Each structure stands twice: as C-alpha cells, then as structure tokens.
Amino acid sequence: MGKLEDGDKTMNIGDQNVIEVGAVVHAREIGNNNVLHVQCEVSSNSCLSNGCSIGVRCKLLAKETLPERTVIYGKWNERRIAHDNPPVPQGQLEVLRRLLPSYHYLQKSKA
Template sequence: IHARKLVVGPGALVCQEAHLTGNVSIGCVLHPKCSIIADVGPIVIGRNNILEEGVVIINRWAILPGAKIGNRNTFEARSRVVGATTVGSHCVVGIGCQTEPDETMPDCTVIYGDRLDRRICKPDATHAALHLKHLEYLRDMLPKFNHMRPVA
C-alpha cells in the first residue's frame, strides 16, 4: 500500500496483492490485483462494494471533488473507473467495461458488453440479498486462499 492517506472502514477486506496509491477511503472487499490510484485527487469508496481481480479505479486528473463510489456496487474483473467519476449505489460495471472520464452514474446503473451499453435496473430485494451473501462468502473464503493486508 502506497497510500498517502488510507482510511479503511469496518468490514473491509484488502488482499495483499491489491495496489493502493494516494488518498483512498475504502469500506469494501478488494480482490488480488486490484489497483486504486489516486494520483491527484482523492478516491472515496463506500461500503459493501466488491472489486474483482484486475479492477482499476484511477483519478489522475481531478483534484476536487475526486472520484466517489457509492455502496453495494460490483466491479467485475478488469473493469475500470476513470477520472472524477461518481458511481451511485447498487451499480455493476461489467467484465472489461469502463466508465467515461468524469461520468456520473445514477444508482442501479449497469455497464455491460463490448459497446459499453448502459441500462438502469430496478432496485430488487433479491439482488440486494444475493450481493450481501456474496460479500459474506468472500469475507470467509478470500483469507483462506490469499494473504490479507492488516486494515486496522
């Protein structure tokens, strides 16, 4: 971790191979090989997000307000969030997809496919329960097969 200022919330889980640089606040599960790079402005990541392998969240341009990520989002493998993007809550950035620089994604937005299509899904109690179950599973399994960073 090369963060100038790292704030880790309760319930966060950070794999040893995750790369964190700059002013970063997290409250989520970071798989191995994730990169959160806050070279210029801060990156604030809410609670109960899942960042899968190879996810890159990078802010190299905007000093303020910086990048903001809401709660209970899923960033699938090799997805990217760039610039001072704001991601609402309950969003999904699909495998290999990325946001536009400085984009504002409303709650429940899904980015998917080769053309980076977007749609807004309806909030669903079943999906929310499944997301929490996925987090519970990851918090149990990731430490069994990966070295974890101390987050206290």
C-alpha cells in the same frame, strides 16, 4: 467507508462494494453496493452512486456521475437501469471471514 489519500486527492469508497481481480478504478467517489467486475476500467473523472454494476472489460471514461443502479455491460458498454441493487456475494464473504484470520498475522507494536 474507506478512504485512500494521495496529496490533496481523496478516494471515498462506500460499504458493501465488490471490486474484482484486474479492475482498474481511479474514481474519486464510489457509493455503496457497487460491483466492479473483472478488468473493468473507471476513470478519475467518473463517480459511481449506489448499486451500480460495471461489467467485465467495460469502460467508464467520461466525466460523469452514474445514476443509482446503472448497469454497464457488453462489448459496446451498453447501459440500463436495474430494478434492484446487485446481489451481495454472501458465499464469498463467508469464505473470506473463515479464511482471512488464518492468513493474517498481527505484529505487536514496539512502542
């Protein structure tokens, strides 16, 4: 679980989440196994439970907590409940595990 803090405001991010390029996410709580697609927008009033998927350019602006496995999709931000959690992109994870160590350099502490 990750945490980002801004004064007295904390953003809690669960495990196995995928946040794609251009997604704007201000939600304070994000559960596990969520997928936030390209250019989606989630306001600070919203919370995501587990297994949710916010589609490309979809917006979640209302003050609400999404039920588990909610899918928001399409031009009109339609909703449905999925039977399963969104799949974890194993291919992307393997590529990142292989490539990131090549581009990440650790600096030694001066202490």
